[in-house]
Amino acid sequence: AQKVTQAQTEISVVEKEDVTLDCVYETRDTTYYLFWYKQPPSGELVFLIRRNSFDEQNEISGRYSWNFQKSTSSFNFTITASQVVDSAVYFCALSEGSGAGSYQLTFGKGTKLSVIP
Amino acid sequence: DAGITQSPRHKVTETGTPVTLRCHQTENHRYMYWYRQDPGHGLRLIHYSYGVKDTDKGEVSDGYSVSRSKTEDFLLTLESATSSQTSVYFCAISESEGSDSSDEQFFGPGTRLTVL
Numbered sequence: 001a002q003k004v005t006q007a008q009t010e011i012s013v014v015e016k017e018d019v020t021l022d023c024v025y026e027t028r029d030t031t032y033y034l035f036w037y038k039q040p041p042s043g044e045l046v047f048l049i050r051r052n053s054f055d056e057q058n059e060i061s062g063r064y065s066w067n068f069q070k071s072t073s074s075f076n077f078t079i080t081a082s083q084v085v086d087s088a089v090y091f092c093a094l095s096e097g098s099g100a101g102s103y104q105l106t107f108g109k110g111t112k113l114s115v116i117p
Numbered sequence: 118d119a120g121i122t123q124s125p126r127h128k129v130t131e132t133g134t135p136v137t138l139r140c141h142q143t144e145n146h147r148y149m150y151w152y153r154q155d156p157g158h159g160l161r162l163i164h165y166s167y168g169v170k171d172t173d174k175g176e177v178s179d180g181y182s183v184s185r186s187k188t189e190d191f192l193l194t195l196e197s198a199t200s201s202q203t204s205v206y207f208c209a210i211s212e213s214e215g216s217d218s219s220d221e222q223f224f225g226p227g228t229r230l231t232v233l
Contacts, residue, residue: 035221045160045207045224058169093214104175105222107159
């Protein structure tokens with residue numbers, strides 16, 4: 001069965017600090033997909049990134065970057081020079097690529113990030 | 118933003134009453150999902166649909182049923198609501214070709230349901 005662990009329940013940082021959100025996953029499939037979603041205080045869920053299991057290249061998008069390491073089953077998310085608008089709950093999620101589990105996103109329990117001005 | 122609406126956005130009901138939540142999309146996406154979000158649990162899949170009249174159970178399907186008679190609408194029904202079903206319910210859509218679930222899911226605004 002697939003599982004996603006976000007060990008950090010809450011993190012607080014001061015504005016302009018860098019912060020890394022950890023995500024560790026478990027799956028038996030060789031084909032799978034990893035995602036990050038952001039849930040700001042307003043409550044909506046915003047898609048941030050998708051990465052498939054065959055692409056271990058790190059990705060950078062502005063102040064956001066993602067580090068995918070299959071050797072440690074981790075897909076960590078770093079925010080550089082954090083801003084107050086980054087305050088949100090961040091979810092890591094996993095989808096297996098074939099079989100009965102293909103349609104299911106398994107979410108971690110989320111990490112609440114508070115950026116203090 | 119993906120065109121997904123949920124109705125109602127808020128509902129308070131009593132134990133034992135039936136409740137139906139509606140998800141409507143304007144994207145013509147094939148796949149639709151219902152999740153519930155509870156503190157300490159993240160989001161958990163209740164049911165999903167891979168086409169009109171094609172649905173299947175997710176992780177926490179007990180006490181829920183779904184129907185999809187049109188591509189754009191996916192209904193979630195609580196036949197007899199219980200207090201344990203108090204939650205925030207999210208609908209999501211995705212457009213995956215074949216059996217590949219690689220496409221990201223886009224979420225609706227959520228429905229906050231309180232069962233007294």
